Amino acid sequence: MTDQSPAYHYAVIARALKVIDEAGPNLTLDDLAQRMDMSPAHFQRTFSQWVGISPKRYQQYLTLDHARRMLADRFTTLETAIETGLSGTGRLHDLFLTWEAMTPGDFARGGEGLTIRWGWFDSPFGPAIVMGTDRGLCGMGFAAEMGAEAAFEDLLRRWPKATFVEDPTALRPWVLDAFGTDGVGKTPLHLIGAPFQIKVWEALMRIPTGHVTTYSEIAGIIGNPKAVRAVGTAVGRNPISFLIPCHRALRRDGSLGGYHWGLPVKRAILAWESARTGM
Structure with a gap:
C-alpha cells in the first residue's frame, strides 16, 4: 500500500478518527501527527491529498455532533x-x-x-x-x-x-x-x-x-x-x-x-x- 493510494489515505483518516474521538477536536497538528507516528508535514500532506483542506478544518467535520449539525x-x-x-x-x-x-x-x-x-x-x-x-x-x-x-x-x-x-x-x-x-x-x-x-x-x-x-x-x-x-x-x-x-x-x-x-x-x-x- 503506497503513500499515494486511496486506501492508505483512508487508513490515516481512520486512525485520526479514533484519536479525535478520544482526545477531542482541539488537538494541534503536531499532537495529531505525533499520536499517529507521522511527521507534521507528512500528516498535513496526506490529509490535503485526501480531502483538500487542512486537518484543523477537517476536525470540524469529524466531531461527534457533526451529524446533528x-x-x-x-x-x-x-x-x-x-x-x-x-x-x-x-x-x-x-x-x-x-x-x-x-x-x-x-x-x-x-x-x-x-x-x-x-x-x-x-x-x-x-x-x-x-x-x-x-x-x-x-x-x-x-x-x-x-x-x-x-x-x-x-x-x-x-x-x-x-x-x-x-x-x-x-x-x-x-x-x-x-x-x-x-x-x-x-x-x-x-x-x-x-x-x-x-x-x-x-x-x-x-x-x-x-x-x-x-x-x-x-x-x-x-x-x-x-x-x-x-x-x-x-x-x-x-x-x-x-x-x-x-x-x-x-x-x-x-x-x-x-x-x-x-x-x-x-x-x-x-x-x-x-x-x-x-x-
Missing part, C-alpha cells in the same frame, strides 16, 4: 429534491447514475442465471469489494472495519444462486468513475432486491451530496409513513454502498444510527462529502 442545517426533504430536480445535481465529480431494477421474480430466484463479476479495489474509505453484472454495478462493500473475508461473504450471500467470476478488469471503468478517479460519464447500477427495498434505495439516490435525510422522511415519501423500522432495515440491506447513499440517512434526533460496514466508515464518508462540497 448536518440534520439541522442541511436536511433535505426528498419531496423537494424530486420537485426541483436535485436528484441529478450536486453529485461529486459530476457523477450521474443510471439504474434498472431486477424483476421481483428474478430476485426471488436468488440470482439464478446471473453472472456476477467481482474484484477488490482501493477506495477513499479503505479496501472495497465491488460486484457487477453486464447491466451495471450490483454490489459494493467496505472491508476496513469488518475485514475482507466477512465483507466478501456478506455480498456473496445476497445472491446465493448466481455464478461469481473474479474479473476486476471488467469492473474497473465503473469503479474509477464511481470514486471520481477517472470520470467516464455514467456509472450504471443494477438493483437486485425486493420491491420494497428498491423503493427505499431509489429514494436514497435522490438525496443530494452533502445533505442528509431521516428514516421517517424516507418512509413518508415511499408512501409508508409508519414503516420506519422496515425502511431502516432496507437501508441497512443496501448492496451498493456509497453510490446508493445509505450513509445520508440519519435518525430523527440527528444520531448516525447504524451502518452495515461500520460507523467509522459512515462518518468518514459524510465528512469526506462535507469537505468536498464545502458545506
Whole structure:
C-alpha cells in the first residue's frame, strides 16, 4: 500500500478518527501527527491529498455532533429534491447514475442465471469489494472495519444462486468513475432486491451530496409513513454502498444510527462529502 493510494489515505483518516474521538477536536497538528507516528508535514500532506483542506478544518467535520449539525442545517426533504430536480445535481465529480431494477421474480430466484463479476479495489474509505453484472454495478462493500473475508461473504450471500467470476478488469471503468478517479460519464447500477427495498434505495439516490435525510422522511415519501423500522432495515440491506447513499440517512434526533460496514466508515464518508462540497 503506497503513500499515494486511496486506501492508505483512508487508513490515516481512520486512525485520526479514533484519536479525535478520544482526545477531542482541539488537538494541534503536531499532537495529531505525533499520536499517529507521522511527521507534521507528512500528516498535513496526506490529509490535503485526501480531502483538500487542512486537518484543523477537517476536525470540524469529524466531531461527534457533526451529524446533528448536518440534520439541522442541511436536511433535505426528498419531496423537494424530486420537485426541483436535485436528484441529478450536486453529485461529486459530476457523477450521474443510471439504474434498472431486477424483476421481483428474478430476485426471488436468488440470482439464478446471473453472472456476477467481482474484484477488490482501493477506495477513499479503505479496501472495497465491488460486484457487477453486464447491466451495471450490483454490489459494493467496505472491508476496513469488518475485514475482507466477512465483507466478501456478506455480498456473496445476497445472491446465493448466481455464478461469481473474479474479473476486476471488467469492473474497473465503473469503479474509477464511481470514486471520481477517472470520470467516464455514467456509472450504471443494477438493483437486485425486493420491491420494497428498491423503493427505499431509489429514494436514497435522490438525496443530494452533502445533505442528509431521516428514516421517517424516507418512509413518508415511499408512501409508508409508519414503516420506519422496515425502511431502516432496507437501508441497512443496501448492496451498493456509497453510490446508493445509505450513509445520508440519519435518525430523527440527528444520531448516525447504524451502518452495515461500520460507523467509522459512515462518518468518514459524510465528512469526506462535507469537505468536498464545502458545506
